[in-house]
Amino acid sequence: MAINLNFGSLLAAPHLEHLVAALKYTAALTAASWLLAVVLGVVLATLRVTGSRSLDRGVAAWVAYQQSVPMLAHLFLWYFGISTLLPAAAQSWVNANNGELIFASIAIGLCMSAYFCEDVRSGLRAIPHGQQEAARSLGLSFVKSMRYVILPQAIRASMPPFINHTVILFKNTSLAMALGAAEMTYVVREIENQTFRTFEAYTLATVFYLAVSLGLMGVGVLVTRRLQIPAR
Amino acid sequence: MIRFSKVNKWYGKYHALVDISQDVGKGEVVVVCGPSGSGKSTLIRTVNRLEEIQDGQITLNGTQVHDKSLDLNQFRTKVGFVFQQFNLFPHMSAIENVCLAPTKVAGRSRNEALERGMALLERVGLAHKASSYPQQLSGGQQQRVAIARALAMEPPVMLFDEPTSALDPEMVGEVLNVMKSLARDGMTMMCVTHEMNFAREVADKVWFMDHGQLVETGTPAAFFSNPTSDRARRFLSDLRSH
Amino acid sequence: MGEILSTHLPSLLIGQYPNGPLGGLALTLILSVLGLGLAFPLGIGLALCRIAPYAVLRVPSTIVVYVVRGVPLVMLVFWSYFLVPTLIGQAVSAFTTLVVTLVIYQAAYMSEIVRAGIESLPRGQTEAARSLGMSYGRTMRSILLPQALYNMLPSLISQFVSTIKETSIGYVISVHELTYSAGQVNSALLTKPLQVFATLSLIYFVVCFALTRCAHAVDGRITRRRAGVTPLVESKVHDPVLQG
Numbered sequence: 001m002a003i004n005l006n007f008g009s010l011l012a013a014p015h016l017e018h019l020v021a022a023l024k025y026t027a028a029l030t031a032a033s034w035l036l037a038v039v040l041g042v043v044l045a046t047l048r049v050t051g052s053r054s055l056d057r058g059v060a061a062w063v064a065y066q067q068s069v070p071m072l073a074h075l076f077l078w079y080f081g082i083s084t085l086l087p088a089a090a091q092s093w094v095n096a097n098n099g100e101l102i103f104a105s106i107a108i109g110l111c112m113s114a115y116f117c118e119d120v121r122s123g124l125r126a127i128p129h130g131q132q133e134a135a136r137s138l139g140l141s142f143v144k145s146m147r148y149v150i151l152p153q154a155i156r157a158s159m160p161p162f163i164n165h166t167v168i169l170f171k172n173t174s175l176a177m178a179l180g181a182a183e184m185t186y187v188v189r190e191i192e193n194q195t196f197r198t199f200e201a202y203t204l205a206t207v208f209y210l211a212v213s214l215g216l217m218g219v220g221v222l223v224t225r226r227l228q229i230p231a232r
Numbered sequence: 233m234i235r236f237s238k239v240n241k242w243y244g245k246y247h248a249l250v251d252i253s254q255d256v257g258k259g260e261v262v263v264v265c266g267p268s269g270s271g272k273s274t275l276i277r278t279v280n281r282l283e284e285i286q287d288g289q290i291t292l293n294g295t296q297v298h299d300k301s302l303d304l305n306q307f308r309t310k311v312g313f314v315f316q317q318f319n320l321f322p323h324m325s326a327i328e329n330v331c332l333a334p335t336k337v338a339g340r341s342r343n344e345a346l347e348r349g350m351a352l353l354e355r356v357g358l359a360h361k362a363s364s365y366p367q368q369l370s371g372g373q374q375q376r377v378a379i380a381r382a383l384a385m386e387p388p389v390m391l392f393d394e395p396t397s398a399l400d401p402e403m404v405g406e407v408l409n410v411m412k413s414l415a416r417d418g419m420t421m422m423c424v425t426h427e428m429n430f431a432r433e434v435a436d437k438v439w440f441m442d443h444g445q446l447v448e449t450g451t452p453a454a455f456f457s458n459p460t461s462d463r464a465r466r467f468l469s470d471l472r473s474h
Numbered sequence: 475m476g477e478i479l480s481t482h483l484p485s486l487l488i489g490q491y492p493n494g495p496l497g498g499l500a501l502t503l504i505l506s507v508l509g510l511g512l513a514f515p516l517g518i519g520l521a522l523c524r525i526a527p528y529a530v531l532r533v534p535s536t537i538v539v540y541v542v543r544g545v546p547l548v549m550l551v552f553w554s555y556f557l558v559p560t561l562i563g564q565a566v567s568a569f570t571t572l573v574v575t576l577v578i579y580q581a582a583y584m585s586e587i588v589r590a591g592i593e594s595l596p597r598g599q600t601e602a603a604r605s606l607g608m609s610y611g612r613t614m615r616s617i618l619l620p621q622a623l624y625n626m627l628p629s630l631i632s633q634f635v636s637t638i639k640e641t642s643i644g645y646v647i648s649v650h651e652l653t654y655s656a657g658q659v660n661s662a663l664l665t666k667p668l669q670v671f672a673t674l675s676l677i678y679f680v681v682c683f684a685l686t687r688c689a690h691a692v693d694g695r696i697t698r699r700r701a702g703v704t705p706l707v708e709s710k711v712h713d714p715v716l717q718g
Contacts, residue, residue, distance in 0.1 A: 134319035
């Protein structure tokens with residue numbers, strides 16, 4: 001079996017431009033989903049912890065739904081299904097303006113927010129009740145005790161699963177290819193179809209994803225180390 | 233200083249505090265003792281409203297503690313509370329633990345708070361450990377920092393909830409010494425403790441509680457040599473048989 | 475809508491059977507059982523390599539696990555689709571490709587769970603076994619693995635749920651599992667994407683949620699039975715390493 005690898009042809013124009021565009025697309029999709037997921041996740045965790053019992057149960061049910069359905073099903077539901085609920089004018093606008101990016105960001109962001117919500121909750125649960133009592137006994141208000149005592153500890157505790165879920169969110173952007181979104185996996189497949197250089201194309205994509213994943217995990221290690229409280 | 237007036241508390245059907253009426257005078261050191269489950273911790277926790285009451289009144293220096301309109305956060309700066317589990321903030325060093333309330337609640341400048349904080353740590357014998365974190369300190373050292381932290385807002389009253397119960401025996405002495413020096417300096421103190429020698433040495437009054445009731449009060453000398461109630465007698469003989 | 479969907483519900487649940495091969499939810503479950511079942515021994519082996527005292531076992535197994543965890547599942551599917559026929563020299567069905575991918579993917583994640591399970595056992599267990607004269611292998615076989623595997627039961631169920639969700643990737647290579655079948659129904663109906671994909675999500679939710687509750691129940695039973703030993707933390711079941 002003669003192996004004849006040729007990465008050069010892949011990195012020449014017009015493929016290079018497509019790859020760069022795909023890079024930007026994946027970056028945009030990751031950023032948009034991540035922001036939505038983090039903000040919503042924190043809000044939901046706050047609702048679960050400080051809200052009424054029925055609110056807690058409601059959010060818990062929503063979280064269970066998001067975590068029980070595969071990402072691909074979420075993407076299809078939003079892009080093909082919920083988009084039909086929009087008024088006609090909105091639908092045409094969305095179709096003309098990167099509809100795949102918008103709906104993929106929403107679908108991925110909503111699903112991952114459920115995981116981030118649980119990460120924040122588990123971080124909060126890891127803190128002994130006595131911490132809150134001690135803070136309040138000193139005269140710190142609820143808000144101040146959260147800000148200076150509880151949240152700093154909760155963030156430290158939830159950092160490892162948080163980093164993990166960030167990496168998972170990034171990997172999940174590859175599923176947007178099923179919607180025809182021009183992110184990295186989709187573009188690499190297109191290139192592979194045109195050049196028949198399967199091994200090289202796939203390797204390129206693999207290296208990209210690995211580099212970013214490992215990079216994110218590395219950032220996580222750095223952040224965890226910086227936040228670490230000196231032990232005995 | 234502290235007045236309990238017909239204080240009653242229920243946990244559901246369980247009557248945790250039964251008609252408590254008693255005073256703690258200014259500069260008095262009161263030791264609250266009794267078998268476990270007698271309600272002594274519950275009682276002390278009602279003073280800074282870590283526990284609510286359903287009936288009766290508690291006043292501290294004229295302020296109604298359980299009044300709904302009370303500014304609770306301001307009020308709590310006037311009561312120092314020391315926990316059995318220390319509850320130091322693990323993400324802050326000793327000096328930062330002590331300076332947190334002065335800077336964030338009383339609004340003192342950082343330098344002023346640092347100066348006073350270091351003086352307090354000096355007083356409890358831990359100035360050299362100011363930048364250590366709680367995990368780097370022994371149990372006795374942590375509790376002493378906790379006492380300094382509670383003293384930082386210069387409260388007129390200090391409450392101690394079994395401060396030495398979670399400590400290894402060899403560290404109990406260093407904490408009790410700090411408490412004794414506070415007592416000698418005229419601090420008004422309420423202590424829930426099993427350390428009867430401490431009571432004998434510095435307490436002005438001993439309150440004996442059982443099943444939520446304040447069964448007996450008296451001076452240490454009177455209480456330990458001649459308790460008037462059967463329950464107190466049984467409690468003391470149980471203690472002595474160890 | 476109800477009638478339209480009820481005509482199509484069988485295809486969602488069992489595909490074209492009996493007029494064709496099994497598909498839909500039935501195929502999803504078969505894929506999941508096969509995937510996790512085959513991945514399990516592989517995962518244990520990988521975990522043992524990861525904690526082996528020999529670098530020649532540790533280093534490659536660590537690399538494999540990191541690569542599999544760092545690359546999206548869809549890329550792994552494409553790699554399998556390309557490499558498996560090339561390596562064994564003959565054409566391979568999409569079904570087989572998907573099973574191979576799932577096995578490799580799950581083995582990597584399983585190895586992390588098994589590894590964590592073994593490492594979370596008290597050191598005293600190993601020390602006691604070695605003091606009795608047992609070799610490393612015997613200690614692992616008779617003392618550590620059985621306990622670790624019992625403790626891992628909730629995680630295993632949780633991984634099964636993950637595998638069910640991962641089978642949806644079969645859509646991309648035209649394996650007739652549940653998501654693909656839903657796509658077929660959508661193409662047939664054309665005007666009811668919301669209902670079709672809502673039904674799809676509902677089916678996944680019912681199956682996966684029921685299994686997750688099972689995992690919680692098993693977790694509770696194990697904690698109660700092992701009272702006295704460190705109780706399992708709730709995060710075992712929603713371990714971030716296992717999801718995705």
